[in-house]
Amino acid sequence: MSAHPAPIRAPFWTPGVLVLAFLMAAGAVAVLARFIGGIGYVSNLSTARPWGIWIGIDVASGVALAAGGFTTAFLAHILGRHYYEPVIRPALLTAMLGYTFVVLGLIVDIGRSWAIWKPMIHWNFHSVLFEVAMCVMFYLNVLYIEFIPIVVERFKGRVNLPGPFAGLNNTVETLLGLADAILPKIMWFFIIAGVVLSCMHQSSLGSLMLIAPTKLHPLWYTPLLPLLFLTSAIAIGYPMVVFETTLATTSLKLDPEMQVLSPLTRFTIFLLGIYLALKIGDMVIRETYVYLLDGTAQTNAFLLELILGVLLPWLMLLSPAVRRSRRWLFIACTLIVGGVLLNRVNVFVVGYRPPVSENYYFPAVTEILITAGFIAGLMFLYRFFVAYFPVLNRPGQEVSA
Amino acid sequence: MELSRRGFFKVAGAAGAGVAASRRSAEAWQSRAPADPLGCLVDLTRCIGCRKCEQGCQTVNHLPEPARPFDDLTILDRKRRPDERTFTVINRYFPGRRDERDQLVPTFVKVQCMHCQDPACASACIVGALTKQANGAVHYDVTKCIGCRYCMVACPFEIPAYEYRDPITPRVMKCTFCYERVEKEGKRPGCAEICPVEAITFGRRNTLLTIARNRIKSNPALYVNHIYGEHEAGGTSWLYLSGVPFDRVGFIDVPHRPLTQLAETIQGALFSYLWSPIVLFGMLSGIMYAFRNKGDRDTPEKGGGK
Numbered sequence: 001m002s003a004h005p006a007p008i009r010a011p012f013w014t015p016g017v018l019v020l021a022f023l024m025a026a027g028a029v030a031v032l033a034r035f036i037g038g039i040g041y042v043s044n045l046s047t048a049r050p051w052g053i054w055i056g057i058d059v060a061s062g063v064a065l066a067a068g069g070f071t072t073a074f075l076a077h078i079l080g081r082h083y084y085e086p087v088i089r090p091a092l093l094t095a096m097l098g099y100t101f102v103v104l105g106l107i108v109d110i111g112r113s114w115a116i117w118k119p120m121i122h123w124n125f126h127s128v129l130f131e132v133a134m135c136v137m138f139y140l141n142v143l144y145i146e147f148i149p150i151v152v153e154r155f156k157g158r159v160n161l162p163g164p165f166a167g168l169n170n171t172v173e174t175l176l177g178l179a180d181a182i183l184p185k186i187m188w189f190f191i192i193a194g195v196v197l198s199c200m201h202q203s204s205l206g207s208l209m210l211i212a213p214t215k216l217h218p219l220w221y222t223p224l225l226p227l228l229f230l231t232s233a234i235a236i237g238y239p240m241v242v243f244e245t246t247l248a249t250t251s252l253k254l255d256p257e258m259q260v261l262s263p264l265t266r267f268t269i270f271l272l273g274i275y276l277a278l279k280i281g282d283m284v285i286r287e288t289y290v291y292l293l294d295g296t297a298q299t300n301a302f303l304l305e306l307i308l309g310v311l312l313p314w315l316m317l318l319s320p321a322v323r324r325s326r327r328w329l330f331i332a333c334t335l336i337v338g339g340v341l342l343n344r345v346n347v348f349v350v351g352y353r354p355p356v357s358e359n360y361y362f363p364a365v366t367e368i369l370i371t372a373g374f375i376a377g378l379m380f381l382y383r384f385f386v387a388y389f390p391v392l393n394r395p396g397q398e399v400s401a
Numbered sequence: 402m403e404l405s406r407r408g409f410f411k412v413a414g415a416a417g418a419g420v421a422a423s424r425r426s427a428e429a430w431q432s433r434a435p436a437d438p439l440g441c442l443v444d445l446t447r448c449i450g451c452r453k454c455e456q457g458c459q460t461v462n463h464l465p466e467p468a469r470p471f472d473d474l475t476i477l478d479r480k481r482r483p484d485e486r487t488f489t490v491i492n493r494y495f496p497g498r499r500d501e502r503d504q505l506v507p508t509f510v511k512v513q514c515m516h517c518q519d520p521a522c523a524s525a526c527i528v529g530a531l532t533k534q535a536n537g538a539v540h541y542d543v544t545k546c547i548g549c550r551y552c553m554v555a556c557p558f559e560i561p562a563y564e565y566r567d568p569i570t571p572r573v574m575k576c577t578f579c580y581e582r583v584e585k586e587g588k589r590p591g592c593a594e595i596c597p598v599e600a601i602t603f604g605r606r607n608t609l610l611t612i613a614r615n616r617i618k619s620n621p622a623l624y625v626n627h628i629y630g631e632h633e634a635g636g637t638s639w640l641y642l643s644g645v646p647f648d649r650v651g652f653i654d655v656p657h658r659p660l661t662q663l664a665e666t667i668q669g670a671l672f673s674y675l676w677s678p679i680v681l682f683g684m685l686s687g688i689m690y691a692f693r694n695k696g697d698r699d700t701p702e703k704g705g706g707k
Contacts, residue, residue: 047559199678212557
C-alpha cells in the first residue's frame with residue numbers, strides 16, 4: 001500500500017482560519033512593540049527571571065512537539081514500515097513548521113536578533129546551548145530538504161510563474177527536475193542525519209538546566225535531564241501525529257486514518273512506558289518524593305505533569321478499546337502532548353526559582369500574545385500547505401489496509 | 402523511497418572507521434581557572450556603608466547618574482541588587498548584634514559580580530562572549546553577544562543584568578572588575594581605590610586568602626571562621642570576611658563544586674569528538690540497510706491495535 005497525498009481543496013477562509021488570522025495580527029502588533037520598546041516593554045522578564053514562556057513554550061515545547069518528524073521518519077524510512085507512510089508527510093510538515101517557528105521565537109526572545117548568526121563563527125564547545133543551536137540550525141535545513149520532494153511533486157512539469165517571473169519558468173523547471181533526479185539518491189543521508197540531529201538536541205535541551213542546580217526545583221533537577229528530555233521527545237512523537245492528524249482530518253472532513261493511527265500508538269505504550277519508568281525511578285532514587293505533598297505551585301505542576309500527562313494516558317493506551325476509538329485515542333494523545341508541554345514549561349519556567357530574589361513571574365499579556373500569535377501562525381501555515389501541497393490523503397482515495 | 406545502496410554503505414563504513422579513530426578514553430573534567438588571578442577581599446567588619454565604592458564604580462565605568470545621589474544613605478533602608486545601570490550596591494543588615502548603648506549594629510555588604518574561578522556564565526555562553534581572564538576578571542565581549550541570556554540563567558549569584566529596554570542593541574551588564582584599568586593602566590578597581598576605610602583589599606587571590614586567614618587567626622573574636630568565596634562555586638576572585646554568619650547578611654549557600662562541572666562532564670562524555678552522533682549515524686545506516694527489503698510490509702503485526 002502507498003499513500004496518495006494530494007492538495008486538499010476546501011474553503012480556506014473558514015471561521016477557524018479567521019480566528020487564527022486575528023491572533024496572528026495581535027501577535028504581530030506585540031512583536032512590533034518588542035522591536036520598538038525592547039523586551040522589557042512587552043514582557044515581565046527580569047534579572048532574576050531571564051527566561052519565560054518564549055523559551056519554555058515557543059522554543060523548548062516547540063522542539064519537543066516537532067518530534068513527530070524524526071520518529072515517523074525512523075519508523076517508515078529506516079525500519080522500512082511503509083505502512084505508516086500516510087502520516088509521514090503531515091508529521092514532516094509539522095516538524096518543518098515547528099522548527100521554523102522555534103527560530104522565529106528565538107528571534108523575538110534574544111536581545112540582539114540581528115546577531116543570531118554569530119554562533120556560526122564564535123564557537124563555545126563547553127556551551128550546551130551552542131550544541132543545541134548548531135543542531136537546530138542543521139536540522140531545520142534537513143527538514144527543508146526533506147520537504148523538497150513534496151514541492152517537486154506539486155510543481156514539476158507545471159511551473160507557471162505569474163507575470164514578470166514567467167521568464168524564469170524554464171529555469172525553475174530545470175531546478176525541480178534536477179532535485180527530482182538527485183534527491184532520491186541521497187535522501188537516505190538526510191533522513192538518518194535528521195534522526196541523529198534530533199536525538200542530539202532533544203537531549204541537550206534538557207542538559208541546558210544542568211548548569212543551574214541551585215535554581216531548578218529538585219523535582220526536575222537531575223543528571224538524567226538529557227535522558228528524560230530525549231525519551232519524552234521520542235514518546236511524544238506518535239501521540240503528536242495522532243493529535244495533529246485528528247485535528248486536521250476532522251476540520252477538513254477527511255478520512256480519520258485510524259487504521260494507521262491505532263497501531264502507531266501501540267509503540268507509544270512502550271516508549272511512554274520507558275519515560276514513565278525513568279521519571280518515577282529518578283524520583284525514587286533521588287528521594288525527591290518528599291516534596292510531593294508540600295502543596296507548592298511547583299509540586300502541583302509536577303503532579304499534574306506526571307499523573308495527568310504521563311500515567312493516565314499511558315494506562316488509557318493499554319486498552320485496545322481506547323486505541324480503536326477515535327475520540328478516546330485523541331484524548332489520550334492530547335494528554336500526552338499536554339504532559340510533555342507542561343514538562344518543558346515546568347523545567348524552564350515553573351520549576352525555576354531564583355535563589356536570591358523572591359521573584360514571581362507571570363507572563364505579560366503582550367508576551368502571551370506573541371506566543372499565541374506564533375502558534376496561530378504555525379497552524380495557519382499548516383492549513384495553507386495542506387491546501388496547496390500534497391501532504392494529506394484526499395478523501396475517497398484511502399486504500400484499505 | 403529509492404535509495405542509493407552503494408553510497409549508503411560507503412558512508413556507513415566511513416562512519417564506523419571515524420568512530421574507531423576518534424574514540425578515546427573519557428577525560429576527567431578539568432578546571433580552567435587561572436592559577437593565581439587578581440581578586441578583592443571585602444572585610445565586612447570594616448565597611449561603614451558610605452557608598453563611596455558605588456560612586457567610584459559609576460565614575461570609572463561611565464555608568465548613568467543614579468536617581469538619588471550617592472550621599473543619600475536612606476537608600477539603604479531597602480535591599481537592592483546590581484542592575485543594568487549599577488554594577489555594585491551596598492546593602493545594610495541588622496544581624497542582631499547590639500552595641501554598648503543597646504543599638505543594633507549594622508553590617509554593610511557590598512554586592513557585585515564574584516568573578517568565579519570557573520564561571521558558569523562563561524561555560525554557558527553560546528558564543529564565548531564571557532571569558533575568565535588570566536587576571537581574574539570575568540570579561541564580557543559585547544561584539545559576540547547575541548542576547549540569549551543563558552549567562553543569567555547559569556549565574557548562581559544572579560548577577561548579570563540586562564538592558565531589557567533597548568530594542569536592538571541591549572547588553573549584559575555586570576561588574577567588569579575594571580578590566581581595562583587593572584590590565585592596561587595597572588590601577589586598582591574603582592571601588593577598591595576609593596574605599597576610605599580599606600574594607601576592600603586588592604591583590605593576588607592566594608595572597609588575599611593568606612591575609613584573610615591571618616585576620617581571622619589574629620582576631621578570632623571578631624570574625625566568623627569562614628572566607629566566603631574561597632570554595633563557593635569552586636572559588637571566586639572576590640572574597641569576603643564577616644563578623645556575623647554569612648547567611649544572616651544576605652549570602653546564599655552555593656555548592657562548593659564548580660557549577661560548570663556536571664554540565665561540562667555530561668556534555669563532554671556525550672559529545673566529545675562527536676563520537677555519539679557518529680556511532681548513531683553508523684548504527685542507523687546499518688539498520689536502514691538491513692531493513693531495506695524486509696520492512697516493506699503492508700500491515701502492522703498482528704494483535705492489539707486494530
